Amino acid sequence: MTGPVGHRVWVLPAGRIPFPSNGSEPEFTSFDALCVLNAGGGPAELALTVYYEDAEPVGPYPVCVPARRVRHIRFNDLIDPEALRLDRPFGVVVNSSTPVVVQFSRQDTRLPGSLAIATTLAFPADPGAPITVAAGPGGVGPAGAGPVGACDHDPQDGG
Amino acid sequence: MTGPVGHRVWVLPAGRIPFPSNGSEPEFTSFDALCVLNAGGGPAELALTVYYEDAEPVGPYPVCVPARRVRHIRFNDLIDPEALRLDRPFGVVVNSSTPVVVQFSRQDTRLPGSLAIATTLAFPADPGAPITVAAGPGGVGPAGAGPVGACDHDPQDGG
Amino acid sequence: MTGPVGHRVWVLPAGRIPFPSNGSEPEFTSFDALCVLNAGGGPAELALTVYYEDAEPVGPYPVCVPARRVRHIRFNDLIDPEALRLDRPFGVVVNSSTPVVVQFSRQDTRLPGSLAIATTLAFPADPGAPITVAAGPGGVGPAGAGPVGACDHDPQDGG
Amino acid sequence: MTGPVGHRVWVLPAGRIPFPSNGSEPEFTSFDALCVLNAGGGPAELALTVYYEDAEPVGPYPVCVPARRVRHIRFNDLIDPEALRLDRPFGVVVNSSTPVVVQFSRQDTRLPGSLAIATTLAFPADPGAPITVAAGPGGVGPAGAGPVGACDHDPQDGG
Numbered sequence: 001m002t003g004p005v006g007h008r009v010w011v012l013p014a015g016r017i018p019f020p021s022n023g024s025e026p027e028f029t030s031f032d033a034l035c036v037l038n039a040g041g042g043p044a045e046l047a048l049t050v051y052y053e054d055a056e057p058v059g060p061y062p063v064c065v066p067a068r069r070v071r072h073i074r075f076n077d078l079i080d081p082e083a084l085r086l087d088r089p090f091g092v093v094v095n096s097s098t099p100v101v102v103q104f105s106r107q108d109t110r111l112p113g114s115l116a117i118a119t120t121l122a123f124p125a126d127p128g129a130p131i132t133v134a135a136g137p138g139g140v141g142p143a144g145a146g147p148v149g150a151c152d153h154d155p156q157d158g159g
Numbered sequence: 160m161t162g163p164v165g166h167r168v169w170v171l172p173a174g175r176i177p178f179p180s181n182g183s184e185p186e187f188t189s190f191d192a193l194c195v196l197n198a199g200g201g202p203a204e205l206a207l208t209v210y211y212e213d214a215e216p217v218g219p220y221p222v223c224v225p226a227r228r229v230r231h232i233r234f235n236d237l238i239d240p241e242a243l244r245l246d247r248p249f250g251v252v253v254n255s256s257t258p259v260v261v262q263f264s265r266q267d268t269r270l271p272g273s274l275a276i277a278t279t280l281a282f283p284a285d286p287g288a289p290i291t292v293a294a295g296p297g298g299v300g301p302a303g304a305g306p307v308g309a310c311d312h313d314p315q316d317g318g
Numbered sequence: 319m320t321g322p323v324g325h326r327v328w329v330l331p332a333g334r335i336p337f338p339s340n341g342s343e344p345e346f347t348s349f350d351a352l353c354v355l356n357a358g359g360g361p362a363e364l365a366l367t368v369y370y371e372d373a374e375p376v377g378p379y380p381v382c383v384p385a386r387r388v389r390h391i392r393f394n395d396l397i398d399p400e401a402l403r404l405d406r407p408f409g410v411v412v413n414s415s416t417p418v419v420v421q422f423s424r425q426d427t428r429l430p431g432s433l434a435i436a437t438t439l440a441f442p443a444d445p446g447a448p449i450t451v452a453a454g455p456g457g458v459g460p461a462g463a464g465p466v467g468a469c470d471h472d473p474q475d476g477g
Numbered sequence: 478m479t480g481p482v483g484h485r486v487w488v489l490p491a492g493r494i495p496f497p498s499n500g501s502e503p504e505f506t507s508f509d510a511l512c513v514l515n516a517g518g519g520p521a522e523l524a525l526t527v528y529y530e531d532a533e534p535v536g537p538y539p540v541c542v543p544a545r546r547v548r549h550i551r552f553n554d555l556i557d558p559e560a561l562r563l564d565r566p567f568g569v570v571v572n573s574s575t576p577v578v579v580q581f582s583r584q585d586t587r588l589p590g591s592l593a594i595a596t597t598l599a600f601p602a603d604p605g606a607p608i609t610v611a612a613g614p615g616g617v618g619p620a621g622a623g624p625v626g627a628c629d630h631d632p633q634d635g636g
Contacts, residue, residue, distance in 0.1 A: 164486065164488060164570065164602045165488065165600070165602060182588065186587070187587075187588065192491075194490040194491035194566070194568070195490055196488055196489075196490035196528055196568035196570070198488070198526075198528065198570055227528060227533060227534050228528060228529065228530060228531075229490055229492075229528045229529060229530055229566060229567060229568035230530055230566075231491065231493070231530070231566040260488040260489075260490050260568075260600045260602070261490065262489070262490040262491040262597070262600075263491075264491045264595075268588075272588070272590060272591065273588070273591050274585060274587065274588040274591045274593045275593055276583065276585055276593040276594070276595045277595050278491055278581070278583070278595040278596070278597050279597045280597055280598065280599075280600055283600075
């Protein structure tokens with residue numbers, strides 16, 4: 001038997017959705033994105049918690065990544081429990097029900113006629129073993145825990 | 160004696176070959192690439208499995224990296240078992256017969272007159288010990304296992 | 319109970335604040351930045367030590383990241399004990415009183431009409447366990463230790 | 478007492494010095510660079526081995542990083558035992574006499590009027606413990622071992 005590939009907790013400190021955009025949409029729209037690969041045999045239920053410089057964390061944002069699938073999630077598309085504001089520093093903690101791998105990607109077209117891109121892996125915060133996170137202040141745990149969206153009713157799914 | 164350097168399983172979630180390209184070919188052609196270093200004394204037989212958002216994984220794509228060699232592989236050049244489509248989100252799991260190190264590199268010339276580049280290490284998914292991956296649905300195991308191309312008949316090798 | 323997320327020592331070797339800048343300020347000002355996420359329930363007191371090619375390390379620069387907050391710190395804003403010069407190679411060691419995650423981000427507008435960006439995680443240098451760093455030559459320890467700024471009087475806080 | 482920070486073996490697979498350059502020199506010259514931070518109390522003697530797609534590895538390139546210093550090394554400046562050719566895929570294994578941290582940085586000005594940059598940490602290949610590497614084929618060991626340049630006569634030091 002093969003175990004799942006990756007980690008269950010991923011951290012990304014340097015979020016900031018570039019604003020405004022230049023060029024035709026959607027291909028040249030500025031974005032910050034999380035790219036998740038679930039190589040496992042079952043769905044990965046993700047709970048994203050968004051951290052700010054000047055406000056309590058917001059979340060969980062439930063996201064589903066089906067078995068044997070990749071999913072590229074633009075932060076612009078996260079609207080429930082609340083939409084992310086553009087051009088505001090944020091970070092994110094991803095809690096997954098099963099091991100996945102998470103990569104960050106940015107496209108910046110704030111300057112007309114110029115395209116800038118950047119990418120990095122997120123940071124795998126758990127040592128490989130399953131972890132348990134408890135609810136903290138504001139209903140959001142220190143590591144962004146909380147009830148995750150079930151994969152059959154995922155509010156980020158464009159449904 | 161010296162052991163090999165690196166890991167045997169690497170994961171890259173944020174693939175998407177930029178399209179179209181601008182500027183002279185091939186130096187300014189948009190690409191996503193995997194760059195593999197095999198510092199060991201024997202060949203590394205790689206099996207790449209490509210994951211999508213909306214379809215079952217495809218693979219294995221066999222790739223050979225000879226002993227004491229680096230190899231930079233553009234995803235555009237992977238054609239067997241099937242060519243990757245441009246401008247489509249994908250991820251990849253690399254299984255290697257011997258430890259290697261894997262880095263991702265992107266060149267994006269979709270915008271005329273502008274060059275954008277990005278790079279990151281891929282994620283080393285095995286804890287350092289040899290792992291065994293079994294075949295799963297569609298003939299492709301959860302971690303992208305499968306028969307690897309022997310280094311003396313590598314279909315990605317430009318023949 | 320949930321433990322904190324991340325590491326207490328982070329290293330970034332490739333600092334160099336781009337100079338000059340082009341375009342409107344502050345959105346297109348060139349910068350090197352450290353982005354820190356503190357998902358824990360208490361404040362993180364950071365001590366940054368800056369390393370140079372041709373001079374002894376300078377620090378500690380105290381920085382506070384409150385509980386459940388992210389903080390994006392431009393190196394241009396570090397002024398105490400001394401301002402960083404622009405366009406000079408440097409590296410930084412971050413010591414934190416509690417586990418955090420650290421990412422590096424660069425914006426380069428030295429070339430008029432062109433925007434370039436890059437990002438990577440910093441390197442987590444401690445194995446996960448709390449570490450103790452002692453003062454070394456010049457009052458700065460090998461790993462950048464030293465007294466950290468208390469979170470209620472943070473000289474980098476723009477106060 | 479405080480131990481040194483980092484690892485002794487680092488790997489970078491995706492080298493390729495961009496060519497040609499556009500814009501004024503040296504600030505806009507295209508380059509690939511290794512950025513090394515030695516936070517320790519003694520000098521770090523580095524031995525770089527360069528790997529190619531179509532030739533045996535070349536090295537060691539001795540480089541010295543003094544105690545408590547950072548050093549940013551452009552691959553263009555490596556000339557002994559032989560200069561690196563531009564626009565040719567390569568990888569590098571760094572062996573250090575003492576723990577350091579290594580980051581890769583690229584500046585690409587091949588396209589007139591456009592600046593592109595990218596960065597990533599190199600891959601730390603040793604598990605943290607001191608390792609021993611033995612000489613292999615061609616006088617260069619599998620992990621790039623070999624006699625290192627003593628820090629008081631470093632041929633890459635611009636003499």
